[in-house]
Amino acid sequence: MLLVVPCVVENSRFLCMQGSEAFLRGVLESMQSVYLNRNPTAKAILELVHSVENNSLCYDHLAFRTFGVNGYGIDSMASFFMDYGYTPREELRFPAKKLRALWFSPPADSQDGGGSGIKGPLPRIFISELIVDQMSSQTQEIIRKYTASSGNGNKYAALASSMGLLTWENPSHSEFQQLASESEYAAWTLVNGHALNHVTISAHRLKTELRDIKNLNRFIEESGFRLNSEGGVLKVSPDGLLLQSSTVADSMSFQFTDGVTESVPCSYIEFAERLVLPQYKDLPATEVKEFHRRDGFEVGNADKIFESTSKDQLSRVGS
Numbered sequence: 001m002l003l004v005v006p007c008v009v010e011n012s013r014f015l016c017m018q019g020s021e022a023f024l025r026g027v028l029e030s031m032q033s034v035y036l037n038r039n040p041t042a043k044a045i046l047e048l049v050h051s052v053e054n055n056s057l058c059y060d061h062l063a064f065r066t067f068g069v070n071g072y073g074i075d076s077m078a079s080f081f082m083d084y085g086y087t088p089r090e091e092l093r094f095p096a097k098k099l100r101a102l103w104f105s106p107p108a109d110s111q112d113g114g115g116s117g118i119k120g121p122l123p124r125i126f127i128s129e130l131i132v133d134q135m136s137s138q139t140q141e142i143i144r145k146y147t148a149s150s151g152n153g154n155k156y157a158a159l160a161s162s163m164g165l166l167t168w169e170n171p172s173h174s175e176f177q178q179l180a181s182e183s184e185y186a187a188w189t190l191v192n193g194h195a196l197n198h199v200t201i202s203a204h205r206l207k208t209e210l211r212d213i214k215n216l217n218r219f220i221e222e223s224g225f226r227l228n229s230e231g232g233v234l235k236v237s238p239d240g241l242l243l244q245s246s247t248v249a250d251s252m253s254f255q256f257t258d259g260v261t262e263s264v265p266c267s268y269i270e271f272a273e274r275l276v277l278p279q280y281k282d283l284p285a286t287e288v289k290e291f292h293r294r295d296g297f298e299v300g301n302a303d304k305i306f307e308s309t310s311k312d313q314l315s316r317v318g319s
């Protein structure tokens, strides 16, 4: 019989990591590698920040999009993370966009990873879904057709994400356009499926002056990258403690089944600075841990971050 041996080795973190955590990290790395291969801007920015920060940065969160219908919603992606120790936290609602989202915190007993990015502390997970029932009947019909055509694909959302595959067949261009005319989120999800939508660099955990998100934003823009300007580049929560910004998504060429090949929005990279909560404001900087800082997400910020894949923002690129 195989026994689960508790971690006893202290100076060799990787060897003492629970098998399940090593697997979780392996899956996240595969998701990231699909993301880096498809999104040259995200890749270049990560390399740039890595080079300035001496190969040490942390991810604040990773994000995914889903279709909230027939078992293809938040749960299809969340079940993997919950099986690997993640805890559901708050729900966020976006009535105008017909979206809802849920975020998950990493297992409390996870290792700090001892490395950078996915090899660092495990990130939060942000998963959203389109409220398909609230779409027009034409749009609903298309989404229901593709999710139904994928068989039991909803059970394999995490697998599909880590392999860079759709669990449904490629749509036609006219179907993509029908969705895009009603919800850019819906059109994005039809062609990107469960692919990682973005990774978010934790600004406050950087070591150089880039830990101030305003400096980070300036550095990114001066390096020639364009930031999502929706509602202003810097998104600030009403309590002033959660500051976020993001790039405009990259595009990839997509082959539609009716012979059309066109470029479609892909993924982007985000930056988040979480300030110390008022009750801990007198802690010396060296003693401040992640749990002393503003946690969670903010509807007002997120609403504008969603626009990082919008036509409006993409068409600004280079202009």
Ligand code: OOG
Pocket: 063, 064, 065, 126, 128, 197, 244, 270, 297, 298, 301, 302, 303, 305, 306, 307, 308
């Ligand atoms: C998610 C947008 C929201 C955040 O951190 O608030 C978000 C998306 O574009 O799917 O990432």
Ligand code: NI
Pocket: 061, 063, 126, 198, 200, 270, 305
């Ligand atoms: Ni985000």
